[in-house]
Structure formats: C-alpha cells, structure tokens
Amino acid sequence: MSKVKYYYDSETLSYKKIERKKGRRLGIAALSVLGTFLAGFILLVIYLNIPQLETPKERALARELENMKLQYNLLNRKMEQVENVLANVEDRDNNIYRLYFEASPIPEEQRLAGFGGVNRYKDLEGFDNSKLIMDSHKKLDMLTKRLVVQSRSLDEIVALAEDKENLLASIPAIMPVKNEDLKRMASGYGWRTDPFTKIRKFHYGMDFTAPRGTPVYATGDGVVERADNKSSGYGNHIRIEHGFGYVSLYAHLYKYNVRRGQKVQRGDLIGFVGSTGRSQAPHLHYEIFKDDEKINPINFYYGHLSPAEYDEILEQSQLENQSLD
Incomplete structure (x- = not known):
C-alpha cells in the first residue's frame, strides 16, 4: 500500500494531500525504462569493445x-x-x-x-x-x-x-700370368704372321711365353663355363663366364686346376701353362669376349700393372711379329 503524502499550505495554514497526476507517473516510468535500456546498451558496447572484459572461459580459449x-x-x-x-x-x-x-x-x-x-x-x-x-x-x-x-x-x-x-x-682386370713369371709377351691382338702357314692373319688374343707348368690365374670373378680340349686349336683350355657380357679364355694349358661349373675369384689358380693344341711352344693364349665379340685384352690390365709396366706391355703387344698359335 503506497504512503499518502501531504504538503503545508501557508495560505490556509493547513496540510493538504498531494494528488499525483497519472501522466506524470507514466512519464517517470517511461524514463526509467529508457534509462535502464540505455544503461544496458552502453554496458554492452563497453563489454564488446574492451578486451579486458573477458570471461575465464574465453581467456582460456x-x-x-x-x-x-x-x-x-x-x-x-x-x-x-x-x-x-x-x-x-x-x-x-x-x-x-x-x-x-x-x-x-x-x-x-x-x-x-x-x-x-x-x-x-x-x-x-x-x-x-x-x-x-x-x-x-x-x-x-x-x-x-x-x-x-x-x-x-x-x-x-x-x-x-x-x-x-x-x-x-x-671384369677381367689383371694379367693371367704374373709379370715376373713371363719370359716375354710374344704376340698381341691384331694382324700377325701364322707360325704354321706363314700367312698374315688376325690374332684375336695375347700370347704370354712362360715355362711349362707356370701358374695361370683367373682375371676376374666368375663361373668356369668350360675346362676341356674340345675346341679346335685351343688344346686344353678354360672359359670363365664373368657376367655382364664378359668371358675370358685361357688356351694351350698343360693341365687344369678347376672344373666346369666351379665359381672362381680374381687371382684364383685355375691351370698351368702348356703347349697343347695348335701351339708352337709353351705359352698362354689369352682372349676376352664382350657380348660375344673378341676384344683387345690389353685394355684390361689396369688392376695389375704399374704405369711403366703397362707401357712396356703395350709397346710389345703392338709389334707385328709372328704369333705362337
């Protein structure tokens, strides 16, 4: 229940009741609502534009x-x-x-x-x-x-x-006979005089003269493809399949030290110098095949000889003399 308020009237020297006007009440109420709305809006603007006013959850995020x-x-x-x-x-x-x-x-x-x-x-x-x-x-x-x-x-x-x-x-990269065991390099790769017919013909290998029984070594890793005397002119001979298209051949041997199918490594003893087959004197006839083509063995001694020794062998191999087979 609202309180009744009075005021003192000096003219009548008495108290009179204060009568409230309805329009004024509505105005005050409206102003109150508007003021509350404005205050809330201002606080919202301040909240949205001041970073410091963050909730703990927002700060954590x-x-x-x-x-x-x-x-x-x-x-x-x-x-x-x-x-x-x-x-x-x-x-x-x-x-x-x-x-x-x-x-x-x-x-x-x-x-x-x-x-x-x-x-x-x-x-x-x-x-x-x-x-x-x-x-x-x-x-x-x-x-x-x-x-x-x-x-x-x-x-x-x-x-x-x-x-x-x-x-x-x-790769067959060494000489098949040790340099100190050689008497000489009798004949190289190229045109030579045949010792039997005395006709000039192409010599497809290199002839190393050495005493009968001198060791012969595999010039590269591989598998013995043949060790027999069933190839015309070569006498007792060995063929080694090295892979990568390379095959080496050792002919006119006195005897073998390997058998067909045996794996060998570079430097292994495979046989001994002889004079079997079409041969004029004890020596080793040595050939290299690459992709079934006979090539000059002189190009493959880089793993065995010194530069001076290689130059000497090269010079001897280029002499157009008589071969021994």
Missing part, C-alpha cells in the same frame, strides 16, 4: 588459440629446415650418386609435382586461421611425396652400387 598458432608457426619452420636438408640430398642424388652410376637424374618437376584432382584441403577452409593450417598441411604432404621419390631413388642407387661392385669384381 584465446590462450589455446594463440598457442596453436605458435605451434603451427614452429612446425612450418621445422618443415622449412627439413626441406633444405632434403633439397641438398636431392641435389647430391642427381649430380653425384646417379651421375656416378650412369643413371638418369630425376627431373625437378617429378620431385616437386603437386596433387591434382579434388581439393584435398576443403575441410580446412572457413576458419580464422585456415590459411596457416592449410599451408602446413600442404608443406607436409609435399615433403612426404618428395621423401617417397627420394627413398625410391636411393633404393635404385643401392641396387646400382651392388651391380657396380659386382661388375668391378667380375
């Missing part, structure tokens, strides 16, 4: 967001470092490893090829930090692809290295 941005930036920096290291490996792969093993370099467009087709990062669009997140994913995907390409390349290099190692061990 803001800190988490800033931490994520920091972590993404750190991740991008680390990926840039990995990119630099990978680029160095790719450069060495193309310009050293693949060059050494005579393999074609991997084109840059193959290493840096992107991903075609659908947008792989569509789900990451529409957020405040979408670009940062998408860039990180793109870098990571590209690094992964480049690493796969490089890994396959290194696998290929390993295989090539193993083949190269086998090739270097298999």
Whole structure:
C-alpha cells in the first residue's frame, strides 16, 4: 500500500494531500525504462569493445588459440629446415650418386609435382586461421611425396652400387700370368704372321711365353663355363663366364686346376701353362669376349700393372711379329 503524502499550505495554514497526476507517473516510468535500456546498451558496447572484459572461459580459449598458432608457426619452420636438408640430398642424388652410376637424374618437376584432382584441403577452409593450417598441411604432404621419390631413388642407387661392385669384381682386370713369371709377351691382338702357314692373319688374343707348368690365374670373378680340349686349336683350355657380357679364355694349358661349373675369384689358380693344341711352344693364349665379340685384352690390365709396366706391355703387344698359335 503506497504512503499518502501531504504538503503545508501557508495560505490556509493547513496540510493538504498531494494528488499525483497519472501522466506524470507514466512519464517517470517511461524514463526509467529508457534509462535502464540505455544503461544496458552502453554496458554492452563497453563489454564488446574492451578486451579486458573477458570471461575465464574465453581467456582460456584465446590462450589455446594463440598457442596453436605458435605451434603451427614452429612446425612450418621445422618443415622449412627439413626441406633444405632434403633439397641438398636431392641435389647430391642427381649430380653425384646417379651421375656416378650412369643413371638418369630425376627431373625437378617429378620431385616437386603437386596433387591434382579434388581439393584435398576443403575441410580446412572457413576458419580464422585456415590459411596457416592449410599451408602446413600442404608443406607436409609435399615433403612426404618428395621423401617417397627420394627413398625410391636411393633404393635404385643401392641396387646400382651392388651391380657396380659386382661388375668391378667380375671384369677381367689383371694379367693371367704374373709379370715376373713371363719370359716375354710374344704376340698381341691384331694382324700377325701364322707360325704354321706363314700367312698374315688376325690374332684375336695375347700370347704370354712362360715355362711349362707356370701358374695361370683367373682375371676376374666368375663361373668356369668350360675346362676341356674340345675346341679346335685351343688344346686344353678354360672359359670363365664373368657376367655382364664378359668371358675370358685361357688356351694351350698343360693341365687344369678347376672344373666346369666351379665359381672362381680374381687371382684364383685355375691351370698351368702348356703347349697343347695348335701351339708352337709353351705359352698362354689369352682372349676376352664382350657380348660375344673378341676384344683387345690389353685394355684390361689396369688392376695389375704399374704405369711403366703397362707401357712396356703395350709397346710389345703392338709389334707385328709372328704369333705362337
């Protein structure tokens, strides 16, 4: 129940009741409502524009967001470092490893090829930090692809290295008779006079004169393909299959020290000098085949002779004299 208020009238010297006007009441009420609304609006504007006025939850989320941005930036920096290291490996792969093993370099467009087709990062669009997140994913995907390409390349290099190692061990790269055991290099590869017919004909091997029974050595790793006297003119002879298209032949032997199918290594004793077959005197006739073609053995003594010794053998092999078979 509202209180009744009075005022003192000095003219009548009496108290009179204060009568409230209805319009004034409504005005005051309206002003109160308007004032409350304005005050609320001002407080809302202040709340939205002053960062310090955050709820604890919002502050926690803001800190988490800033931490994520920091972590993404750190991740991008680390990926840039990995990119630099990978680029160095790719450069060495193309310009050293693949060059050494005579393999074609991997084109840059193959290493840096992107991903075609659908947008792989569509789900990451529409957020405040979408670009940062998408860039990180793109870098990571590209690094992964480049690493796969490089890994396959290194696998290929390993295989090539193993083949190269086998090739270097298999090539007939030493003389079949020790230099100190030789009397002389009787005849080389080329046109020579036949000792029996005295007709000039092509001599497809090299003749090393040495006493009967002088050791003969395998000039490279391989498998004995033949050890018999069933080839016309060669007498007792040995053929070694070295792989990679190489075959070496040792003819006019006194006897064998290996059998057909036996594996041998460079420097193994395989037989002894003799004069069997079409031979004029004890010596070793030595031939090399490459892809079924007879080639000059003088080009394969780099693993055995000094430069001076090689020059001497080369000079003797070029003399157009009479062969011994």
